[in-house]
Amino acid sequence: MVVNVQLFLDTMAYASVLGLLSMSLTLTYIVSRVPNFAHATFAAIGSYMVLIIVWIMGIYKTGPSWGVYYASLPVSFLVVGIVALIQYLIVLRPLAKKGISIDGLMIATLGIDIILVGLLNISADFLEDIFQRSPDKDLRKLVTYPRSGYLSSYEPTIMGITASSILGPLLLLVSTIGFYLFLTRTKFGTAMRAAIENPQLAETLGINVNLVYSVSWFIAGGLAGLAGVVMVMTTKLNPAMGWILIVSVFAGSIVGGLGSLFWGAIGGLLIGFLEQFGVYYTQIILGALTGETISLGNYRQVFSLGAIVVMLLVAPQGLASLNWHRILSRLGLKRW
Amino acid sequence: MPIEIDVVTLAQSLAYFIAAYTIVTLSLNLEAGFTGVPNFGKHLFVAAGAFVVASIGNRLSAYIVSVLYKDEIIKLIQEDPLLSRRITEEDIGRLWSMYADPLGNRDLDRIMDKFFAQNPELGIIMFMLIVVLAVAIGGLMGLLISYPALRLRGEYLAILLLAAAEMVVMAIGYYWKPLVGGTTGLFLPRYLAVFGQKVILGVTILLILTALAMYIYAQRIANSPAGRMMRAVRDDELAAASLGKDIARVRRDVIIISSAMAALAGALIAIHTGSVVSTHYQRFSWTFIPWAMMIVGGVANNSGVVIGVALVMILQKFVDIVKPLLAPIVPFDPVWLYQIGLGLIIILMLYMRPQGIIPEKPSRTLNFEEVFEDILEDKVEDEQAKKMIREGRATP
Amino acid sequence: MAPILEVDGIDAGYGKLQILFNVSMEVEPKDIFVIVGPNGSGKSTLLKTIFGLTKIYKGSIKFEGEEITGKPPHDIAKTGVAYLPQTDNIFAQLTVMENLKMAAYTLPSDLAEERISEVLDRFSLLKARLKDKAMTLSGGQRQILAMAMSLIRKPKLMLFDEPTAALAPKLAAEILKEIIKLRDELGITIILVEQNAKKALQMGDKALLLVGGRVMYRGQARELLEHPELGTLYLGLKK
Numbered sequence: 001m002v003v004n005v006q007l008f009l010d011t012m013a014y015a016s017v018l019g020l021l022s023m024s025l026t027l028t029y030i031v032s033r034v035p036n037f038a039h040a041t042f043a044a045i046g047s048y049m050v051l052i053i054v055w056i057m058g059i060y061k062t063g064p065s066w067g068v069y070y071a072s073l074p075v076s077f078l079v080v081g082i083v084a085l086i087q088y089l090i091v092l093r094p095l096a097k098k099g100i101s102i103d104g105l106m107i108a109t110l111g112i113d114i115i116l117v118g119l120l121n122i123s124a125d126f127l128e129d130i131f132q133r134s135p136d137k138d139l140r141k142l143v144t145y146p147r148s149g150y151l152s153s154y155e156p157t158i159m160g161i162t163a164s165s166i167l168g169p170l171l172l173l174v175s176t177i178g179f180y181l182f183l184t185r186t187k188f189g190t191a192m193r194a195a196i197e198n199p200q201l202a203e204t205l206g207i208n209v210n211l212v213y214s215v216s217w218f219i220a221g222g223l224a225g226l227a228g229v230v231m232v233m234t235t236k237l238n239p240a241m242g243w244i245l246i247v248s249v250f251a252g253s254i255v256g257g258l259g260s261l262f263w264g265a266i267g268g269l270l271i272g273f274l275e276q277f278g279v280y281y282t283q284i285i286l287g288a289l290t291g292e293t294i295s296l297g298n299y300r301q302v303f304s305l306g307a308i309v310v311m312l313l314v315a316p317q318g319l320a321s322l323n324w325h326r327i328l329s330r331l332g333l334k335r336w
Numbered sequence: 337m338p339i340e341i342d343v344v345t346l347a348q349s350l351a352y353f354i355a356a357y358t359i360v361t362l363s364l365n366l367e368a369g370f371t372g373v374p375n376f377g378k379h380l381f382v383a384a385g386a387f388v389v390a391s392i393g394n395r396l397s398a399y400i401v402s403v404l405y406k407d408e409i410i411k412l413i414q415e416d417p418l419l420s421r422r423i424t425e426e427d428i429g430r431l432w433s434m435y436a437d438p439l440g441n442r443d444l445d446r447i448m449d450k451f452f453a454q455n456p457e458l459g460i461i462m463f464m465l466i467v468v469l470a471v472a473i474g475g476l477m478g479l480l481i482s483y484p485a486l487r488l489r490g491e492y493l494a495i496l497l498l499a500a501a502e503m504v505v506m507a508i509g510y511y512w513k514p515l516v517g518g519t520t521g522l523f524l525p526r527y528l529a530v531f532g533q534k535v536i537l538g539v540t541i542l543l544i545l546t547a548l549a550m551y552i553y554a555q556r557i558a559n560s561p562a563g564r565m566m567r568a569v570r571d572d573e574l575a576a577a578s579l580g581k582d583i584a585r586v587r588r589d590v591i592i593i594s595s596a597m598a599a600l601a602g603a604l605i606a607i608h609t610g611s612v613v614s615t616h617y618q619r620f621s622w623t624f625i626p627w628a629m630m631i632v633g634g635v636a637n638n639s640g641v642v643i644g645v646a647l648v649m650i651l652q653k654f655v656d657i658v659k660p661l662l663a664p665i666v667p668f669d670p671v672w673l674y675q676i677g678l679g680l681i682i683i684l685m686l687y688m689r690p691q692g693i694i695p696e697k698p699s700r701t702l703n704f705e706e707v708f709e710d711i712l713e714d715k716v717e718d719e720q721a722k723k724m725i726r727e728g729r730a731t732p
Numbered sequence: 733m734a735p736i737l738e739v740d741g742i743d744a745g746y747g748k749l750q751i752l753f754n755v756s757m758e759v760e761p762k763d764i765f766v767i768v769g770p771n772g773s774g775k776s777t778l779l780k781t782i783f784g785l786t787k788i789y790k791g792s793i794k795f796e797g798e799e800i801t802g803k804p805p806h807d808i809a810k811t812g813v814a815y816l817p818q819t820d821n822i823f824a825q826l827t828v829m830e831n832l833k834m835a836a837y838t839l840p841s842d843l844a845e846e847r848i849s850e851v852l853d854r855f856s857l858l859k860a861r862l863k864d865k866a867m868t869l870s871g872g873q874r875q876i877l878a879m880a881m882s883l884i885r886k887p888k889l890m891l892f893d894e895p896t897a898a899l900a901p902k903l904a905a906e907i908l909k910e911i912i913k914l915r916d917e918l919g920i921t922i923i924l925v926e927q928n929a930k931k932a933l934q935m936g937d938k939a940l941l942l943v944g945g946r947v948m949y950r951g952q953a954r955e956l957l958e959h960p961e962l963g964t965l966y967l968g969l970k971k
Binding site: 034035037091094095098100102103104106107108110111112113114115117118119121122125126129243244246247250251254298299300301302304305308309312316 | 372376490491495502503506507508627631667668675
Binding site for chain 3: 190191193194197198200202203204206207
């Protein structure tokens with residue numbers, strides 16, 4: 001079979017995660033003009049919320065449940081949104097106001113990442129401790145989860161398809177459309193676009209630019225939290241899980257051009273597919289050449305790095321900057 | 337509970353860390369402080385040095401030994417009761433690949449160590465050869481990144497370098513065993529058997545000397561006309577565009593040299609430790625901490641950097657010492673507190689004293705009188721009028 | 733009549749870079765007050781200083797007798813001063829209608845609608861372009877939109893920073909005509925910084941000549957226009 005169906009479904013979940021993360025990263029970049037190196041760790045915090053929900057709601061006893069979603073999604077959105085808001089309000093905004101250079105702001109986000117990973121490590125230690133001492137035999141089984149848990153065993157399936165494969169794309173779609181409507185149809189959303197484009201002018205018109213930026217950071221964090229909930233269904237839980245994922249997230253944002261939310265989402269999706277199918281076909285080709293079974297899943301970020309390099313060389317402003325009318329007409333697709 | 341501190345060991349370990357971090361942080365400061373290259377992938381260059389030592393160095397040593405000293409090595413293997421059963425004479429040709437494999441590495445390491453103890457001169461030659469190789473590869477990588485470094489905007493460059501570093505270290509370094517044995521790691525031969533039992537002290541002294549040389553070099557750059565020009569360029573993109581090629585060449589050279597220096601540090605760290613494990617070359621240890629040291633000490637100020645390195649390292653040693661005291665009290669590993677603390681320190685430093693403990697020497701800022709004079713020269717032709725305006729008499 | 737704006741001995745600049753030195757001026761209500769001078773002489777900086785966008789080291793600025801020195805721009809805007817920067821005076825990514833809505837952001841919605849339709853009646857060319865993004869407007873139309881946006885808040889004093897820069901001569905003349913109309917029809921006081929000194933001095937009542945951040949002339953616009961030396965020296969006016 002040329003296209004593997006299960007691979008396609010897995011990819012849908014993973015690519016949607018990247019879509020959400022690249023989109024929300026782009027939002028923070030548009031607002032604050034600094035690439036947030038802590039963004040993938042935002043998602044990791046969301047992932048830990050799922051473990052906590054599995055524990056507190058007793059899902060570890062009952063098995064797969066929709067609870068992992070309907071409880072985790074809002075909790076993650078809120079918690080990570082607040083983390084992002086704190087990062088903006090008490091770190092980035094005061095530093096930017098003091099006139100700290102972009103390098104300084106970037107290293108500050110790197111510092112936040114270190115702090116957040118440290119806090120996740122402390123939480124993991126705590127959780128391990130609690131699980132280990134628990135009289136509940138089922139809970140004791142969770143002891144390895146805080147540092148290397150696959151939580152996909154607790155998610156329900158829909159007609160034999162894991163929920164994340166359907167929910168991931170759905171979340172991405174709903175948030176993209178929701179965001180689009182919010183930005184174009186509401187007064188506050190319009191003010192948000194105005195304040196992002198020209199904060200000085202917006203300020204003189206009486207728009208509270210600070211509020212707008214705070215809301216942007218909250219939403220961006222919230223979306224990263226949602227991404228984390230889906231992400232933990234495809235990846236092993238680990239406090240530093242964001243450190244390698246950030247490569248893919250940046251790749252998606254750069255492919256999208258770091259200037260448009262829509263293209264950020266597209267960039268993330270493309271990177272997800274590129275990584276997964278790139279690995280898949282490279283495995284097949286190398287396998288055929290060497291006659292051995294080759295597993296390259298751990299090297300998927302090679303494709304992301306390649307995408308970053310190619311994009312920065314060919315079109316540094318990302319896909320959004322390309323003249324799509326001309327490309328489509330060259331390809332003879334103008335009518336479409 | 338009383339804490340026992342072995343002062344000699346502590347001092348030696350502190351000296352080692354300070355020397356190693358001084359080299360890396362000075363090289364970071366050359367890039368980020370002077371030329372404005374925000375290298376967020378510094379750990380890649382340190383890892384490169386260490387990876388060259390483990391990957392190429394191990395293979396090369398085992399190969400040379402198995403070809404030039406075949407009889408001697410066969411004898412050593414036959415004397416070893418465990419290995420003599422596993423490795424036959426025909427395997428000698430594969431010795432180089434076995435030694436770079438985590439499975440064979442453990443066993444063969446005994447033999448290699450014994451061999452270099454018997455042939456310390458060859459050990460010194462191999463050591464120098466491998467270190468030069470690491471430096472050369474580091475420099476080549478610097479040349480490679482100088483292409484984007486001179487063209488991309490700072491944020492993109494930072495992202496690119498961080499992504500490249502994470503990809504090489506966390507993907508390939510962790511999982512591709514043929515490189516440095518993945519997360520299991522590889523032992524290295526004891527090249528510097530000449531130092532006898534004092535290998536660690538010897539390498540520490542080498543590191544200190546390298547750090548000193550690096551400091552002198554960095555000072556020379558900082559005080560040269562090219563160095564001043566680079567700082568001017570760093571602060572003004574327009575000037576960068578107009579100054580053009582000369583400055584681009586100087587910047588490229590600085591990037592190459594600082595990358596080579598980081599690789600040199602990586603190589604010496606590996607040889608000091610006696611092993612290379614990919615997980616030791618993470619972003620936190622070799623990118624974040626050097627940045628923290630630079631920001632604490634003072635960006636674009638070499639003596640500040642050294643002070644920053646010393647302060648952070650002393651803090652780390654302090655944490656190491658009090659750790660056993662904290663461990664029973666808190667239900668988690670106190671090492672996380674150190675990480676969180678460093679993150680907070682960086683943010684607080686940026687907020688309260690962004691110029692660092694020892695600020696960069698101020699460069700001349702624009703002076704109104706000069707600007708005024710330029711405008712006059714530019715716009716007013718008549719000498720008489722210029723005079724009038726200068727003297728403030730030109731009011732109607 | 734009492735001056736609507738009094739600037740008294742202002743030293744101002746950006747950070748440590750001082751641009752203005754001891755600048756004073758008084759603007760009468762319903763005047764068109766013109767600021768001229770060679771490039772880099774601090775004309776735009778003076779406008780920004782009035783609107784609170786620079787750092788003031790010394791001196792005071794009063795609007796309608798009230799101290800506004802050191803107030804943030806949005807507070808100064810509330811007192812009835814509108815500032816139209818040379819560029820970036822509209823939201824290019826937003827539609828014309830959205831731009832107007834943003835200009836009326838702080839007004840209650842019924843009043844906002846009323847004001848928007850008022851300015852649309854005045855600048856009818858915008859009516860046809862309401863749904864277009866502002867970036868698709870021509871240079872002249874953008875200036876009109878910017879003017880419309882500031883009019884929504886019914887300002888008493890409008891500060892124009894080179895509104896005709898980069899416009900074709902014919903368009904520039906039209907924009908200047910609109911500015912005169914704002915004064916004549918709505919009684920708005922105008923402070924105008926203009927590159928084209930001749931045109932500006934012809935339409936202005938009072939004028940200020942800045943050179944190197946210092947006041948070189950202050951008085952009637954017509955007198956400066958006809959001054960034997962200053963015009964040729966600094967403004968490139970031909971006799």
